[in-house]
Amino acid sequence: MQTLRSRFMLLFLLLTPLFVQAAPQPLPAPVIPHVVPSAPQIAGTSHLLIDFDSGKVLAEKDANQRIEPASLTKIMTGYVVINELTNGNMSMDEMVTISKKAWKMPGSKMFIEVGKQVSVRDLIKGMVIQSGNDASVALAEHIAGSEEVFAQLMNKYAKALGMEHTHFMNATGLPNPDHYTTAHDLAILTKALISKFPEEYKWYSEKKFTYNGITQYNRNKLLWQDPTVDGLKTGHTETAGYCLVSSAKRDNMRLISVVLGTNSMEKRVQESQKLLNYGFRFFETHPLYKAQQRLNDVTVWEGSKDILGVGLAHDLYVTIPRGQYKDLKIETTLEPEIIAPIETNQPLGELQVSLNGEVIAEQPLVALSNVEEGSFFKKLIDQIKRTFSSLFSFLD
Secondary structure (H helix, E strand, C coil), X not given: CHHHHHHHHXXXXXXXXXXXXXXXXXXXXXXXXXXXXXXXXXXXXXXXXXXXXXXXXXXXXXXXXXXXXXXXXXXXXXXXXXXXXXXXXXXXXXXXXXXXXXXXXCCCCCCCCCCCEEEHHHHHHHHHCCCCHHHHHHHHHHHHXXXXXXXXXXXXXXXXXXXXXXXXXXXXXXXXXXXXXXXXXXXXXHHHHHHHCHHHHHHHHCCEEEECCEEXXXXXCHHHHCCCEEEEEEEEXXXXXXXXXXXXXXXXXXXXXXXXXXXXXXXXXXXXXXHHHHHHHHEEEEEEECCCCCCEEEECECECCCEEEEECCCCEXXXXXXXXXXXXXXXXXXXXXXXXXXXXXCEEEEEEEEECCEEEEEEEXXXXXXXXXXXXXXXXXXXXXXXXHHHHHHHC
């Protein structure tokens, strides 16, 4: 009986796998590629889209082509004016007597009157919001004595900012063969204006201004169409076409768009919106390290101290395709021997950020403080240590 039962148990064990279905195994998660489409086709002579913090170019066409800036000139006019204010050379409540030249300016107007006095505050609003050529010339004459001398100031500021392909002849943007810039240089100027003067930049988001009983509306229609847009300036002449420099901030990411030479007011808005939407949809910007943040410690030989902190001289941001932050790779290299004296911000190595094998950002690793030479005995001891260290390394 026991033997029969044992045979049945053995048969059951042998046949069970035929009837019991194995538990299903989970399928591996599908690999979803991060696809970034090509930048959209943009009408006009040239255009540029960059990230404000990282400077990453997200879209461009002929960004270094010389163009006529028209009233985009007033971005530099405003930059000079704000510098004069912050340097204490004039005040917002200061009164300006309007010259005949300013009053007679053709094109867009604030409608100031010759011989009358107008505050700097009102002239700035007339220039920024109403794009008044008369207001621009009045400010230029008040600051520099004449528009010609003011243009010299504009060119000095342009050179200081690195606007290598720009030259100004006036404060308004009225056509002149020697008055030119590029999309790239306009982006440099816009970034400088926003970063250096964040409070004054808010003027460029104001939608209307009333002076002398006349209300005029900001020509940047993106201010009504997209609530994330907070500036900046339109331009138009027959030869320059319809142009728009705009900036928008969504969450913690700011973009700057430059669209030049379109054929209508509607088209410059449409194309600028297209660029901004593309940048925000497919890219993201991350702050990695702050300037002067201590990232590592290094050994210093022959100095008044043995340990020195190193970091970056400038904030480091990266702009990458959305969803790829986890794939960033950060590597640092340092000089093999660091010997005093060391000065603050002296390069001692390099930090590189790469994505999928491509370096996307790099900055020098710099000393965060000075290290003076050590005493005679400290230098002698360190020299002996270095000699023995090199010897043992050779023997290894």
